[in-house]
Amino acid sequence: MNKNIGSKIKKLRTQKQMTLKDMSEKTNLSIGFLSQLERGLTSVATDSLEKIADVLEVDLTYFFIKPREQNNVIIRGYEKEVFEIVNGKEINYHLSSNLKDKEMFPRMVDILPGNEESSQFNYTGEEFIYVIEGILTVSISGYEKELYPGDSMHYSYKNIISKDGEASKVVNQDHSFFNRTSKMVRVLVVSTPNPYK
Incomplete structure (x- = not known):
């Protein structure tokens, strides 16, 4: 423990x-x-x-919350577990039953309306974001982009998004998620490295 x-x-x-x-x-x-x-x-x-x-x-x-250790590779929709709540407005769900031997860290994130206090991370891995529901605002190294349902974003620590949407090289980057709307935002996030490995 x-x-x-x-x-x-x-x-x-x-x-x-x-x-x-x-x-x-x-x-x-x-x-x-x-x-x-x-x-x-x-x-x-x-x-x-x-x-x-x-x-x-x-x-x-x-x-105190950690993912279940199971050999089952399938998690039913009703089995997903909350593993973290950030600022009372960002709810993270595990999408894998056993993360110890995996490279990727998949999770679903629900961001409640009016979330202007998302934690900022200095990111050093690779991340894929897919918007399932709502309008997500992503801030990366000072540049903001709005993503709509069906939009996705895939970047690594070597990329930064410029104002025109093109990627250029940097060593690392700060990034944050926001929900500036009156409706919930739901996103699929898959990242590396896996913190549970």
Whole structure:
């Protein structure tokens, strides 16, 4: 359990390009304690984990929910599980029953109306987005694009979308999802690397 929580903290901290010192200053927890926590060498009290969750912009439940370990390669529509809720307005569902030996990380994301606070990620992998329902606004390195039902987007850390929709090369990029409409947005997202591998 401690190792699983620690690896999730390290993954999120790295995505946000935060050092242990940055996190220590924001949570009032020592660098030594945070380092041991990330390596699974110590346990953490709920109130301390809540401080970490606030800094990393995830719900506390993110650290405890994990995908089911099954050999079944099929998940029925009624079997998909919520694994993360971000800011109370972005609901992430697992679309795979066992992610430990997979390269891709597939998920369905429901973004509730008026979501202007989507978490920002510094992305270093590859991502495919397909809009199932609603109008999704994607911000990548400062450029915004609206995607409509049936639209898709596929990019890697080497691409950035320019104003005219063309891709050019960069080392990495910040990206965010938004729902600026009055209706729910539902998207299929498949990305690498898989954080559960």
